[in-house]
Amino acid sequence: MKRTMLFALACAIGLAQAQAADTAAGKSLYASNCAQCHGPTAKGMASFPALAGKDADYLQSRLETYRAGEKVGANSSLMIPNARNLSDDDIANLSAFLSNNAQ
Amino acid sequence: MSHKSSLRSLSVAAASAVLVSLPLALQAKAPEVSQDVYLDGLESPWDLAFMPDGTMFFTEKCKGLSVQLPDGTVNNLLGMSGSEGYAMTTDDLFCSGQAGMNGVTLDPDFADNHTIYVYSAYRVGDNPASNRVLRLKVGGDLATVSDRTDIVKDIPYKQAPTDHPFGDSGAHNGGRIRFSPDDGFLYVTTGDNHNSSLPQFGDNLGAKVLRIDGNGDAAPGNADATPEGFDPRIFTYGHRNVQGIAFHPESHQPIVTEHGPWHSDEVNALVPGGNSGWDPRPNMAGRGDCPDDYCGYQPNQNEGMDPEERSAYMPMTDLETYPDAMKPLWNNNGYSQGISSAAFLDGEQWGDWNGRLVVSFMGIGFGGTPVGQRINVIDLGADGPTVQDITEMPVPAGSARFRGLVMGPDGALYVTVDEGQVHRFTVE
Structure with missing residues (x-):
């Protein structure tokens, strides 16, 4: 019982953290690190895909995959070094900003 | 980096250093750019x-050909597969990567013949795709095109993804087309498709610059300068991915820009039959096996x-294997930053530029x-030609993915950017 309550508390804290993702920080990070390839409104350019409006879980998963150095798609060699130094908060903030249409 | 290009880079750096220390009055006067x-x-x-x-034709990579009239009206002329709102749409033109x-x-005699040319990816059904050069006639009302003739049908296209950076289908696709004001021929730039069997071989049109007439026929003289057995439409070969071509205002020599492989974007001056020295084949020049050959x-x-x-292992211009290769005029100080297009500034309003x-x-x-992301301004002496000075175009409204450069009839420089705009650079 005690263990269940602790687990529920941990989940609640995790949820609160996710909800508290700082979209302003994500916007700032996007502008400085991502916009030159994915475009100022994240609608994609050239061979770089659109990100605006994508599901936050999907974006977070992809960034974590790149951060781990795993290849996904033809532009992995550009994404892996870009994601390497992102913190968990950075990824959460970026994902939240982009999933909110990046406006 | 070759010894010679190292020296050239050093020379440019030294010249820049001297320039910085010169009194302002002795420096080339940069114009006020908006x-x-x-x-x-x-x-x-x-x-x-x-x-x-001022009527401006423009291409959009996945949509098609349009024109903006001087009053601002835009007419969509030729749409690609999936496009809507065009006077004519054709399903055999497509985009990928x-x-x-x-x-x-435009044809040099456009005023009389209303003829325009475009370079596009082409595919019918499940057949292998290619790149084509299309010739079209523009209607007198600038609202339609007709009389399509595909004057080049066999420029290679990358059919499937490979294990390389930017490795999707459609990669290294070249695509710039320009008429020489000197010989009147159409020059077509192509790419290597991540395929090592294209650049040094004359049985294909990939990784080349073509020189053809308005019917797509080879310019007489091409074959005199290229190796035996080359396709007669080939003017130069051994390129990687040429996306820019312009003609020197004095010598009329074709000047191209070539994307470098994680190093050494190049500016090259073409000579008939020239080899640009790119040869990414495995098991040669000290290399072993490589991903997807x-x-x-x-x-x-990665x-x-x-x-x-990098350059020592996989040179952009391999002067050891090909000592007669065209030596680059400039290699972007050893960097690869996505060099795209080329043009020459034209008009007294540009002052010293x-x-x-x-x-x-x-x-x-x-x-x-x-x-x-930037536009470099390069003083290219006609003699040689040689790089005399390099500086940067001011970008008061900000940088972007600068894709295509064209001088407008008003003396302004017009630039397509991947962000979905056409920028205009004017001087006071």
């Missing part, structure tokens, strides 16, 4: 072509490393290389 967004709301605009009255509708240019990003295609080390070469960069930040 930058504004001339046209917005486009989708990957790629290239432009102007009539003397870097390929799609790329270059556009293409060594273009070796020895380490991690950053010193560009000079009149006649200078401008080259654009889309920007690639990889392995410690600065992203480098």
